Amino acid sequence: MRIITAAQKQALEDLAAEGLLRGLPVQTAEKDIHITELLKKLSKLQVHHNHFSDIDPRRAEHTRHDEGIRLIFAGGTCLSKAHGLINRMSEDIDIKVVLSATKSPLKKGRGDRVRLKSLHEHIPSLLNGLGFPPLEYLNGELNPSIRDAHRYYVVGARYKSTYSEFPSLRPELKLELIQRQPLLPLERREFGYLYETLAGLQATSTVAIDCVSVAETAAEKVLSLLRRYAYKWDGHQIKGDIDPTLVRHVYDVARIFEHSRDSLASARSIFPQLVQSDQNEFHGQNPEFDSDPVSVLKRTLNVAKTNGELLKQYSKHLIPLVYDTNRPTFEESFASFETVAMDFLAAC
Known part of the structure; x- marks a missing residue:
């Protein structure tokens, strides 16, 4: 080995x-x-x-x-x-x-x-x-x-x-x-x-x-976190539990917002296509996502801010892996993530 x-x-x-x-x-x-x-x-x-x-x-x-x-x-x-x-x-x-x-x-x-x-x-x-x-x-x-x-x-x-x-x-x-x-x-x-x-x-x-590219990665991360938590919080995840490290997407998107903001316009331009692709690929997992994905993603974004689950995972699974003298708080990272996500969703 x-x-x-x-x-x-x-x-x-x-x-x-x-x-x-x-x-x-x-x-x-x-x-x-x-x-x-x-x-x-x-x-x-x-x-x-x-x-x-x-x-x-x-x-x-x-x-x-x-x-x-x-x-x-x-x-x-x-x-x-x-x-x-x-x-x-x-x-x-x-x-x-x-x-x-x-x-x-x-x-x-x-x-x-x-x-x-x-x-x-x-x-x-x-x-x-x-x-x-x-x-x-x-x-x-x-x-x-x-x-x-x-x-x-x-x-x-x-x-x-x-x-x-x-x-x-x-x-x-x-x-x-x-x-x-x-x-x-x-x-x-x-x-x-x-x-x-x-x-x-x-x-x-x-x-x-x-x-x-950074732009495509940003768009994928926003969609992945919101779609997968919607699957759980809407009661469709019967087997197992959600990956607790998904909160990494909050931190990553926040870092992109801070250090590569010029890439977000390209990310926004492809976000609707990514949503459509996920709607097709995961059809049947969440009936409401099948019919109105944008509403589901917006609702999940609002829930993520206040229900405490992401905050807990951020402290437990993300912060120990961050090597930075000034580690951003969950509130700081989520504020940036929310700004980016709302902008992407507005493009749909």
Whole structure:
């Protein structure tokens, strides 16, 4: 199982002792090293399969690289590592899978599903090769979890920590891949380990990867938080409970509002299209959202401000992962989130 090097461990402890990590716990910096290594491998992944119609085994060609499969870095970890906009540890690795037409035709009857399946079949060996074996959940939960004709894939993987457990940090890596076409232009970004960035050190390892824009991420985060809490608060979530870390969207959108306000016009322009997409994708989960999504989202925004649940989750799950000398209060973050959300909803 993968473990950070002795030199990396020493560097983390020395920098933390000197106050150069801005309060970032060493456990968090350690996990970021593993996340960076996984992203580096994903950025170079080439998917080979045998679904092309002109593959000829007689020429010793059994598989071929599918150049139309692209992996795009997205989500909060992208905001943190690639865009440098948020001062919190983002644990999950969110990847958007973009499929473009293949140069050669596929075999008859084969399409996106087999291409996505081929991609997903590459992931376990990639994780194992890095020393991150997929987890076996004791509750019988499938890992990886695959649904929607292979459009959605999520896997949890192990790593070995050299430190004691940190309560707010999950002791696993979570990789999520979803096939979805970005609406705004992508941005090529290069970044390294978080601890080196915070300490102003030269990067010893870098990742170059296409990223979802700040604008599109902002629009997605506003919609995700409001739609998912509406699902719970309107009484439709019968199984399980809502992800308590969703409150991260409040903080992230507030940071975008503070440091990248010029991106919000583009975010506003695509928000109605994202709402329509969610209305189609999650049809049947919340009948009122199906018929009048904007009213549901507005009502949920009002409830979120006063019912106390997000405040509790903000204090418990978000603040411990924020590395900033001036950590914003929930009231400060939510005021900015509310301003952005109301503006987006007015565009619908």
